[in-house]
């Protein structure tokens with residue numbers, strides 16, 4: 001899961017980079033630089049009314065101490081985008097290193113069993129904001145959207161933490177991008 005292909009090199013280009021070949025080379029180099037950024041891996045919970053989703057995401061970061069704000073970069077084409085934009089809430093769930101297989105299970109809209117309270121078979125409960133929180137997440141933050149920054153192909157949703165907690169041992173090792181062979185970005 002990398003950058004969307006087929007669009008050709010994306011500018012701007014530094015001085016001295018001109019012509020299709022140089023632009024393509026720079027495009028590839030810039031992508032490798034961006035892929036070298038270290039990231040965590042999370043499941044983003046979203047909800048609008050009775051519609052819920054969970055999505056694998058690495059573009060997650062705290063952006064302010066006071067207020068406590070966390071930002072997430074979400075593709076405009078994702079179902080999650082529709083739910084976060086409409087519902088105004090999201091949860092960020094950390095994943096135990098031992099549960100790395102979970103990453104592949106949340107890359108398209110999930111099957112929700114509202115009676116059994118499962119997302120793709122994984123038990124969840126609704127957080128304070130209403131967003132779903134995976135029972136097996138070592139930790140979570142539950143957020144209310146305060147800003148939505150248009151970033152082109154993605155929206156950066158900035159949420160205020162309205163609840164947070166550990167659900168398992170606090171020292172549980174959590175999943176990072178380098179634990180997988182995947183990359184996203186570039």
Ligand SMILES: Cc1cc2nc3c(=O)[nH]c(=O)nc-3n(C[C@H](O)[C@H](O)[C@H](O)COP(=O)(O)O)c2cc1C
Nearest residue numbers: 056057058059074075078079080107108109182184
């Ligand atoms: C390792 C990995 C990291 C990802 N990181 C992001 C991300 O930061 N933002 C994002 O919008 N999609 C990310 N995705 C893609 C989404 O998981 C998902 O495929 C897509 O956005 C559709 O989600 P939906 O179920 O909401 O439609 C990532 C996928 C993988 C496999």
